Amino acid sequence: MRQIYYLPAHVVSESKALLPDDKQIARGWHAVHLGEGQEQLSLLWQFQGDQLKQAAVQGSRLRITVALDYRDAQQVDVFLRQSNAWIGAIDIRYAYVFQPFELLLTEEQTAAVLNEGVRLELKNGKEPLWVFDAHDDEASRVLFAPHLLMGEPDSRVNEAMHTMLSLSSLQPFGWMEGCVLDGLHSLQPILGENRVNPILDLHFSQFFNERGDLLYEDLHGKQADGTFTTIEATLPLAVIVKYRMDHPVILKALEFFEATGRRNGGAVIDEDMVSAEGSYTVAYPLAVMARQFKRQDMAEQAIAQILLRRDCLAREQHVYLRFHPRSQEHTFCNWARAFAWYCLGLVKTCVELKDSPYANLSGIAELEAEIIRVAQVAVNWRQPNGLWSCFVDDPTTEIDTSGSAGISAALALGASRQLLPSTYMSLAQRNLVELSSYLSPDGILTGVAQHNAGGMELQRSGYRVHSQMGLGLWAQLYAYTK
Structure with missing residues (x-):
């Protein structure tokens, strides 16, 4: 049994922005725009009782994966969705499709993220940033969905x-x-x-x-x-x-x-x-x-x-x-x-x-x-x-x-x-x-x-x-x- 696991997020609010005319998302995939103001991306995790307690007693890695070529160097600020507390930033520079980026979270931050959810905001970006969404919980694509990575394996x-x-x-x-x-x-x-x-x-x-x-x-x-x-x-x-x-x-x-x-x-x-x-x-x-x-x-x-x-x-x-x-x-x-x-x-x-x-x-x-x-x-x-x-x-x-x-x-x-x-x-x-x-x-x-x-x-x-x-x-x- 694997000792690591992914907790995919649910996208609860997203931008209505359209793709640039000359660009397209990889065939068979779908993605969401991530920007500032009304372009922010909000994520929630839905767990019940014991599931939440078990998941929230360890640190984790908050991940998003780039879905469209990105020729810019910016930070994605991460805020708790309810308290609006800033918990860190994801540094994304000149990224390519299918490339994951992460923010390391402490046990306390992980618990807060699971309870409140997060919103992600990219300010002053010169290029549009698109990331993959949840892909209808397809297990084979879970790495590419917004997720928390939990646990530590016996063998990397x-x-x-x-x-x-x-x-x-x-x-x-x-x-x-x-x-x-x-x-x-x-x-x-x-x-x-x-x-x-x-x-x-x-x-x-x-x-x-x-x-x-x-x-x-x-x-x-x-x-x-x-x-x-x-x-x-x-x-x-x-x-x-x-x-x-x-x-x-x-x-x-x-x-x-x-x-x-x-x-x-x-x-x-x-x-x-x-x-x-x-x-x-x-x-x-x-x-x-x-x-x-x-x-x-x-x-x-x-x-x-x-x-x-x-x-x-x-x-x-x-x-x-x-x-x-x-x-x-x-x-x-x-x-x-x-x-x-x-x-x-x-x-x-x-x-x-x-x-x-x-x-x-x-x-x-x-x-x-x-x-x-x-x-x-x-x-x-x-x-x-x-x-x-x-x-x-x-x-x-x-x-x-x-x-x-x-x-x-x-x-x-x-x-x-x-x-x-x-x-x-x-x-x-x-x-x-x-x-x-x-x-x-x-x-x-x-x-x-x-x-x-x-x-x-x-x-x-x-x-x-x-x-x-x-x-x-x-x-x-x-x-x-x-």
Whole structure:
């Protein structure tokens, strides 16, 4: 029996505001606007006698989950509904859909919240904030409803597995959901297809109809059905190809890769930008396709996309997130997730191709050499606890658990496939223990640097969030160290 539980709230008053004309809530979900004045959101919890007494003798976490891309940095003030007493604020900056935010409550505050309810108010917001509502008490969606999280589990690692193997790990389609799907698929050898595959199907059902049509919103909340808006959107294809080789979206992805490459002289990039993400979101899916469909041209293309990023982004002890060929400008030097994307794509591409008929292509040796080189570079930037700062060369930017999980997963996979010495596996195993201390009571990875919508200032600020995307990277590390 689980020792944690969610107490979903009832939305008793809400704004009548309409969504911006060009935005939409995720398919099959509904949400409420949260603002000030008449736009405030009021919540109540309905319990009887002993239920209320039992719930009100412990601290809790008041949670809301963002339902529409939010490009602002504001605090949501939380007041008791009857007494109007202020009990805290939820700090929300540049949030993405399906991302939970919380306010820690004491035992006394929890009792007051359960008795009075709360109202939530966002003042002076430049952007509208929309959060998911109660979803008619659907158990599978309870994480995303306004709720109180109660209790403390015996094992947060077990809770992380529970969260991964559910709808609670859902993320926006693209690189975020791709990290989760990759984490789920990597757990197959450990947990078995009977446990993992139904969850893959559950996640796919959010983004595909019965005909296999791709239906989703991009990271700006705009409808993007049937298209790939950027090269970051194609990461899910790696797992889709492994799991459903006949899925119709695969052909669309191939067409996207080919069209993008034609426009850029063979480089699969977004406009004038070579990005580290493409190592993971382009080269790796191409390598999976090469292996599954026995296509040497795809294998060669996967190698070419890695080497392009090696030549443009890797400079001695540094890895950049972006390079703009026209201006020759490099940006985001030594960002931890740039290391993670580069290393994960590099190692996974190499592993896929070495398991294919194309293990002896001329570029494979270059990939293997770069794995050894960049692994040592990454290790040299570790902090005393074994993890990496948000900018790996600047400890003042504080630990980023997502970048650390991604780098560690790449090292573990490389070591498990003899692409790296066994010492890297020992390092990854120690990092798994350290990262597991950052799991929330219900198993979501905390300590994650927010996604990159807020630019350099936000990344250097030390601001951290809960993230299922980060949990997907943690799950990969967990799987590769077993």
